[in-house]
Amino acid sequence: MDRLLVLARHGQSEWNLKNLFTGWKDPGLTDLGIEEARNAGRRLKEMGVQFDVAFTSDLSRAQRTCKLILEEIGQPNLKTIADQALNERDYGDLAGLNKDDARARWGEEQVHLWRRSYDVPPPGGESLKDTVARVLPYYIRDILPRVMRGERVLVAAHGNSLRALVMVLDGLTSETIPGLELATGIPLVYKLNEDTTVASKKVLEG
Ligand SMILES: O=C(O)[C@H](O)COP(=O)(O)O
Secondary structure, eight states, rough: OOOOOEEEEEOOOOHHHHHBOOOOOOBBOOHHHHHHHHHHHHHHHHHOOOOOOEOOOOOOHHHHHHHHHHTTTTOOOEEEOOOOSSOOOOOOOGGSSHHHHHHHHHHHHHHHHHOOOSSOOOOTSSSSSHHHHHHHHHHHIIIIHHOOOOEEEEEEEHHHHHHHHHHHHHOOOOOGGGOOOOOOOOOEEEEOOSSSSEEEEEOOOO
């Protein structure tokens, strides 16, 4: 039985393009983002991937990406479950600020800690640890049981909600997680073992 779990970060958003902290704000995809999402779908189609269910967040950039992937693989009407638990990390007071302006104001190191450390929350927002604390229970309760039953599952979500999941799947630690970057529109194709650990992982680049 293939226990297939595909994770896809949304395509480039309007605020990715403008280099703004986004978090729970809800900008749409750029033309490039739409193309990235379609391309992710095409790559999955080339691999012959089909899904039984899709999960996405409450935010439109992830929902649109999910829809575009499903259209490309010829499953436009697949059952899709949207939940706030898969939203991007809440960037709090940083949301809407330019990332370079933030570096100029608070320094490179502080901004890097906010963006990539495990447990330093941005002002008024969530650390990755906080994000793991909401993503992981949802994964365990709603997503993983389906994968273990043999359903082929797509999760279209966000840079940091997916970093939270990859941290758990790949067994990364608070020391190694800062090095993990997820590019827009690049699907990660996991197959799981019977004991829920990772049997294989493929990054569908290009
Ligand atoms: O919310 C955001 O600004 C981005 O989607 C992810 O941001 P990051 O690269 O700073 O984690």
